[in-house]
Amino acid sequence: xxxxxxxxxxxxxxxxxxxxxxxxxxxxxxNLQWFHQNPWGxxxxxxxxxxxxxxxxxxxxxxxxxxRYSLLYISSSQTTDSGVYFCAPDxxxxxxxxxxxxxxxxLP
Amino acid sequence: KAGVTxxxxxxxxxxxxxVTLSCSPISGHRSVSWYxxxxxxxxxxLFEYFSETQRNKGNxxxxxxxxxxxxxxxxxxxxxxxxxxxxxxxxxxxLLxxxxxxxxxxxxxxxT
Numbered sequence: 001x002x003x004x005x006x007x008x009x010x011x012x013x014x015x016x017x018x019x020x021x022x023x024x025x026x027x028x029x030x031n032l033q034w035f036h037q038n039p040w041g042x043x044x045x046x047x048x049x050x051x052x053x054x055x056x057x058x059x060x061x062x063x064x065x066x067x068r069y070s071l072l073y074i075s076s077s078q079t080t081d082s083g084v085y086f087c088a089p090d091x092x093x094x095x096x097x098x099x100x101x102x103x104x105x106x107l108p
Numbered sequence: 109k110a111g112v113t114x115x116x117x118x119x120x121x122x123x124x125x126x127v128t129l130s131c132s133p134i135s136g137h138r139s140v141s142w143y144x145x146x147x148x149x150x151x152x153x154l155f156e157y158f159s160e161t162q163r164n165k166g167n168x169x170x171x172x173x174x175x176x177x178x179x180x181x182x183x184x185x186x187x188x189x190x191x192x193x194x195x196x197x198x199x200x201x202x203l204l205x206x207x208x209x210x211x212x213x214x215x216x217x218x219x220t
Contacts, residue, residue: 030206031206033208033209035211040213041145041196041213041214041216042211042213042214043198043200043211044211045208045209045210045211048208086151088151088209090206091153093206094164095141095153095156095164095166095206096141096153096206096209097153098143098150098151098152098153100150101150
């Protein structure tokens, strides 16, 4: 099946800083989602972005399917942004496969 | 619109027992997927149901099974529980197969 890598594995930021999270995948995809898992375990949709760029407030995402990567940008980070960020591309149209995640800690 | 609900939220079982978890999708959603999350293996796909039919299955033993009802609610069952089945079980619903997925809060299962 498709292989998914995320970098960095861990990230510590000061409140107000910007960051870029990367997701690489081993094959072409039709769909890709980004999620934020909060400290209570709830997975929250951020973006459904098989290609192109989308923005939602302080967050934006870009997927370049032909080059097999997606980026998540977080600007002006807040402590509530802490948690684990997952990307999940589809596995040859069968199901979504989750990457190992990037653990983000935003310090006040 | 109400979100995805899962019951129970927490469960403690003994090795060898079986367990049934329930998931109610967002109204109008016909696809329900199940995932297992553990610290060692991360988030792994279990299976997906659409219109009461299992469409895809992950690489899990036959002890893990599921079903979907005509109202799109889904249950998953794990028989002969093992210590390694301790995990957070998450369900997600979507309007379409491989559509945008919305997750429930999860059921945390502990096997002793």
